[in-house]
Amino acid sequence: MNIDSIQNGFVIDHIQAGKGMDLYHFLELDKLDMPVAMIMGAFSRKTGKKDIIKIDGEVDINIDAIGYVDPGATVTIIKNGQIVEKRKIEEPEILTDVIYCKNPRCITSTEQEIRHVFRLTDKSRHEYRCIYCDARG
Amino acid sequence: MANLINILDLSVEEIDRLMDLADDIMADPEKYNESCKHKILATLFFEPSTRTRLSFESAMLSLGGEVLGFSEAASSSSAKGESVADTITVVSGYSDIIAMRHPKEGAPVIGAEHALVPIINAGDGGHYHPTQTLADLLTIRHELGRMSGLKIGVCGDLKFGRTVHSLIEAMSRYDDNEFYLISPEELKLPGFVKNEYIIDKNIPYKETGSLEDCIGELDILYMTRVQRERFFNEEDYLRLRDCFILTEEKMKDAREDMIVMHPLPRVNEIQTAVDKDKRACYFKQTVYGKYMRMALILKLLEVEV
Known part of the structure; x- marks a missing residue:
């Protein structure tokens, strides 16, 4: 499967080998009504092996969620068979409704219609904390 | 605002x-x-x-x-x-x-x-x-005349005791303070507080399960209550409640210029006999x-x- 074969869609490339399925589930790609290809253990000049996900169709992809699971990944956006943008993903400073606070004592467990917001508190530890109760994500 | x-x-x-x-x-x-x-x-x-x-x-x-x-x-x-x-x-x-x-x-x-x-x-x-912590800080400054170079013992429920976490956060910002973390195993200071405010800042600290072992070294003894409402399980609460009680006897080993603090309310972790000791500052704290x-x-x- 080549990038060229996608008319309108996304390629998530340079995913750390082994993390492709995590990302697939995290982004809930199994729920999409469009072709999704998962390539695992593809050759990578940089890291030896990598995973790649190709999505053949227009859909809103949560870039923050990709940054949370694998900040080293890249996203290529394809429109009308052409690459229109290639984005290097970084760990987002703020995650909104990507992960959910599991602390039963947190106000997010009772307050109506509240968004679950986490802040990157320690980049070296890849640590996110709930902005309300400080629980780790 | x-x-x-x-x-x-x-x-x-x-x-x-x-x-x-x-x-x-x-x-x-x-x-x-x-x-x-x-x-x-x-x-x-x-x-x-x-x-x-x-x-x-x-x-x-x-x-x-x-x-x-x-x-x-x-x-x-x-x-x-x-x-x-x-x-x-x-x-x-x-x-x-x-x-x-x-x-x-x-x-x-x-x-x-x-x-x-x-x-x-x-x-x-x-x-x-935070306003409890502000009260604590003013107590320390008034009673000891300084915010730095202090040996601070925190005793009791260090796991759920929010006043202890805030006190450690606040006092870790002043120079040359040391912490003595005195608690039962089940109620030890959470790792994230210890890492962020003590270990990462290279602040000397000692963890111990015995108040008697270190009371003589302290400038401040901050006692806390083992709170019923922080436990899901009544059995655990009852077992740990009485672990660390400050008595007149233990106060004999403390320094003359040490101060005893407590966020109150007290249940039984400080014997009422200690109240008349001039080092008892918990009512002044209020x-x-x-x-x-x-x-x-x-x-x-x-x-x-």
Whole structure:
């Protein structure tokens, strides 16, 4: 499967080998009504092996969620068979409704219609904390 | 608009200025007794805490202001299912400043997002209680005359004891302090507090399960209550409640200039016989707390006297 074969869609490339399925589930790609290809253990000049996900169709992809699971990944956006943008993903400073606070004592467990917001508190530890109760994500 | 959610919202310099203001109020209370005239403090206590609420109300009344509010969730609209956001939005139309206590962690953050007036966190579950910490800091400065170079023992429930976490966070910002973490295994200081405020800052510390072993080295002994409401299991509570009790006997090994602090209420972790010891400062803490709350209200309302 080549990038060229996608008319309108996304390629998530340079995913750390082994993390492709995590990302697939995290982004809930199994729920999409469009072709999704998962390539695992593809050759990578940089890291030896990598995973790649190709999505053949227009859909809103949560870039923050990709940054949370694998900040080293890249996203290529394809429109009308052409690459229109290639984005290097970084760990987002703020995650909104990507992960959910599991602390039963947190106000997010009772307050109506509240968004679950986490802040990157320690980049070296890849640590996110709930902005309300400080629980780790 | 300024709020106080966490003690770390205040810089060391801001805390020092607040303590200076509290000192000035203590020295000449009459100078301030009309400084908040026509201002209203709302005390929204979604969880009962008589002491903290009365301290806030006394502080505002002593500044010439007025107070309104509720003392438990059952007498507020939250009993009907109203969100914190809506309650705060409504009450901020009736008051100039809000002190709120809520059993859920992070509730005051929501308050601050929706309020049109300053919000003071008067305790959010087992999370933060910054005005208690302000009271603690003023107590230390007044009683010991310094904030640095202190050996600080914290004893009891270090796991759920939010006042301990905040005290460690605050005192770790002053130079040359050392911590003695005295608790049973089950109630040890959580790793994230220890890592962020002690280990990462290269602050010397000692963890021990014995108060007797270290009481003689301390400048400050900060006792805490093992709180029933922090346990899911009654059996665990009963087993750990009596672990660390300060007695007259143990005080014999303490230094003459050590101070004993406690956020109160006390259950049985400090014998009442210790109350008459001149080193017992826990009742003075409540007085210092009122003056710090007065200083804080003046600061957040931007009242100059």
